[in-house]
Amino acid sequence: MTIQLAIFDFDGTLANTFAVFGESLNTLALKHRFRPVTPEDEPRMRSMSAAEILRELRLPIWRAPAVLSDYRKMLHKRIGEVQPFPGIAPSLEALLDQGVALAVATSNTVDNVKSVLGDKLVERFTALECGSALFGKSHRLRHILTQTSIDPAHAIYIGDELRDAEAARSVGVKFGAVAWGYTRFDALLLQDPHIAFRVPADLAQLNVAASEWPPVESPSVEPVALLRRNDAR
Numbered sequence: 001m002t003i004q005l006a007i008f009d010f011d012g013t014l015a016n017t018f019a020v021f022g023e024s025l026n027t028l029a030l031k032h033r034f035r036p037v038t039p040e041d042e043p044r045m046r047s048m049s050a051a052e053i054l055r056e057l058r059l060p061i062w063r064a065p066a067v068l069s070d071y072r073k074m075l076h077k078r079i080g081e082v083q084p085f086p087g088i089a090p091s092l093e094a095l096l097d098q099g100v101a102l103a104v105a106t107s108n109t110v111d112n113v114k115s116v117l118g119d120k121l122v123e124r125f126t127a128l129e130c131g132s133a134l135f136g137k138s139h140r141l142r143h144i145l146t147q148t149s150i151d152p153a154h155a156i157y158i159g160d161e162l163r164d165a166e167a168a169r170s171v172g173v174k175f176g177a178v179a180w181g182y183t184r185f186d187a188l189l190l191q192d193p194h195i196a197f198r199v200p201a202d203l204a205q206l207n208v209a210a211s212e213w214p215p216v217e218s219p220s221v222e223p224v225a226l227l228r229r230n231d232a233r
Contacts (some may be wrong), residue, residue, distance in 0.1 A: 010106035082112075
């Protein structure tokens with residue numbers, strides 16, 4: 001079965017926002033009074049779900065939207081520092097040339113997506129579901145499926161978080177896990193993704209019959225550090 005629609009998460013999947021996120025996190029902790037994060041916390045927290053991370057930070061869920069809003073403002077001011085992961089743009093162009101429709105589902109803004117990926121590339125996307133939303137990623141995915149009129153059986157959501165896998169399951173699309181994102185790859189593999197991508201260049205090979213997709217195995221890749229030692233205050 002061929003993939004007709006590839007929906008991508010943005011932060012940590014297409015865009016390398018690690019530096020801005022890591023440098024902003026403990027500034028936000030000070031302002032919003034949640035527990036600061038140390039470099040030693042990272043390996044454990046990068047295997048957690050969003051709800052588990054909030055508990056670890058002692059951040060009530062009702063305060064999370066304000067934290068996210070402030071982070072988005074900080075990111076917007078530094079968006080010029082954010083680049084796509086190496087190999088992302090050529091792989092997206094290859095998928096488009098193969099006739100695969102592309103979409104983005106993110107809480108980030110349309111302007112930030114265009115700033116990082118470039119107007120020329122983004123203009124070729126079929127759908128962009130961006131900005132704050134009350135109903136989360138599943139709602140974004142459903143909206144994209146409605147917009148494109150593509151059967152969920154022919155669609156895949158590609159992301160780097162446990163909630164990406166959950167959202168894909170909830171709307172009946174396939175899930176693709178990436179090795180270069182925020183969540184540890186071994187934790188993503190426990191979600192039984194239909195396909196896993198070790199490097200961005202692998203994305204161009206997406207449209208292979210599902211029966212021919214290779215077995216997914218844990219890679220020998222070291223997670224990227226989000227926090228430097230001097231960021232943990």
